[in-house]
Amino acid sequence: MSRARYAAVMADRLADWLQAVDALYPQNHAASWDSTGLQVGDPDDPVRGVLLCLDVVAATLDEAAARGADLLLAHHPLLFRPLDRLTVATVSGRLALQAARSRIAVLAAHTNFDSAVDGTTEPVVRLLGLGEVTPLAPAAPGDGDCKLVTFVPPEATQRVRSALTAAGAGTIGAYRECSFQVRGTGTFEATAGANPAVGQRGRRNEVVEDRLEMVVPQGRLSAAVAALRHAHPYEEVAYDVLRLLGATDAGRGMGRVGDLAAPLALGTIGQRLAVGLPSPHLRVGGDPHRPIRRVAACGGAGDALIGAALDAGADCYITGDLRHHVALDARSAGMAVIDAGHYATEAAALPLLQQALAQAASRRGLTARLLASAVRTDPWQIHPGGGWDTGLDKGAP
Numbered sequence: 001m002s003r004a005r006y007a008a009v010m011a012d013r014l015a016d017w018l019q020a021v022d023a024l025y026p027q028n029h030a031a032s033w034d035s036t037g038l039q040v041g042d043p044d045d046p047v048r049g050v051l052l053c054l055d056v057v058a059a060t061l062d063e064a065a066a067r068g069a070d071l072l073l074a075h076h077p078l079l080f081r082p083l084d085r086l087t088v089a090t091v092s093g094r095l096a097l098q099a100a101r102s103r104i105a106v107l108a109a110h111t112n113f114d115s116a117v118d119g120t121t122e123p124v125v126r127l128l129g130l131g132e133v134t135p136l137a138p139a140a141p142g143d144g145d146c147k148l149v150t151f152v153p154p155e156a157t158q159r160v161r162s163a164l165t166a167a168g169a170g171t172i173g174a175y176r177e178c179s180f181q182v183r184g185t186g187t188f189e190a191t192a193g194a195n196p197a198v199g200q201r202g203r204r205n206e207v208v209e210d211r212l213e214m215v216v217p218q219g220r221l222s223a224a225v226a227a228l229r230h231a232h233p234y235e236e237v238a239y240d241v242l243r244l245l246g247a248t249d250a251g252r253g254m255g256r257v258g259d260l261a262a263p264l265a266l267g268t269i270g271q272r273l274a275v276g277l278p279s280p281h282l283r284v285g286g287d288p289h290r291p292i293r294r295v296a297a298c299g300g301a302g303d304a305l306i307g308a309a310l311d312a313g314a315d316c317y318i319t320g321d322l323r324h325h326v327a328l329d330a331r332s333a334g335m336a337v338i339d340a341g342h343y344a345t346e347a348a349a350l351p352l353l354q355q356a357l358a359q360a361a362s363r364r365g366l367t368a369r370l371l372a373s374a375v376r377t378d379p380w381q382i383h384p385g386g387g388w389d390t391g392l393d394k395g396a397p
């Protein structure tokens with residue numbers, strides 16, 4: 001076997017990386033309007049290098065090619081709106097074609113990463129040392145996983161478990177084929193038209209059965225039920241689907257709100273963020289001397305959560321892409337605002353994604369190199385000047 005052939009055999013498959021990313025940031029944790037997961041590529045293709053970036057632009061695709069990465073894992077989806085043609089007439093079409101021609105797969109982890117426990121707001125939480133942190137918009141309980149419970153004759157339990165695993169059930173974090181079973185007695189009476197796999201028609205039967213339980217992401221529930229029906233020997237398969245509340249959703253959601261250990265002046269918070277985030281154009285709205293105790297934050301563009309920040313009693317809201325009227329209304333409602341930049345808040349979170357994925361890859365025996373993009377995709381640069389006063393703080397507390 002030639003060296004090249006050997007290398008090709010040993011490379012990870014794209015499908016392996018899709019599973020690793022989905023286990024950390026399940027696609028069904030993404031917002032319903034979002035577009036995540038594999039956007040360009042063939043799951044059977046080999047992967048030797050993975051490049052993490054915020055945005056797919058020509059420069060990040062060139063960088064991937066130059067650094068030997070055949071998978072670009074981007075935070076922002078390259079393909080966001082449905083396409084009715086793939087041509088160079090649109091930016092996303094041109095980039096998708098460039099990716100395909102270069103045999104670079106594109107995978108997006110967007111709001112499923114935002115809402116993760118160590119998601120895009122975590123850098124601000126850590127920089128300010130916030131305590132008692134909770135999500136600003138908690139994930140709806142049970143929008144992630146279900147539990148599928150079924151009752152199987154013991155000789156078929158392993159077959160059913162394997163079929164459910166293959167259909168996507170039984171994954172908890174980095175663990176696969178997670179299940180619980182307990183043996184008991186099932187009863188039934190098969191009527192005249194039935195064709196029972198065990199027991200007899202026309203009388204009450206008692207049979208030994210295993211109760212088998214496995215978690216299933218909601219998005220894979222129908223595939224799992226189909227696999228269950230196929231693998232189960234009974235004519236009528238008894239199963240329950242339970243929506244799970246609590247544990248898997250704890251701490252997950254968009255944005256965070258928490259308390260500083262001791263009050264800090266708004267200006268000091270701005271200074272700390274300006275130093276700690278890759279943010280050359282951080283904007284602070286509020287009296288810089290105002291003491292801040294309770295802080296809400298949302299990495300990326302957090303306009304939509306400003307009401308939640310107010311409801312949570314935040315003295316200050318930190319996000320990116322704050323629009324004029326939203327910021328003005330927040331100020332009028334007595335809350336200071338800091339626009340630390342969409343790029344800056346999210347770029348600071350990429351190392352968390354890299355760290356989590358590196359650990360997951362190592363546990364799974366994946367060998368592709370994991371690289372962080374060096375291309376800065378912040379569309380803004382600073383224009384020196386300014387220095388106007390705002391009238392909003394006259395007489396403000």
Ligand SMILES: [Zn+2]
Nearest residue numbers: 300301342346
């Ligand atoms: Zn973003």
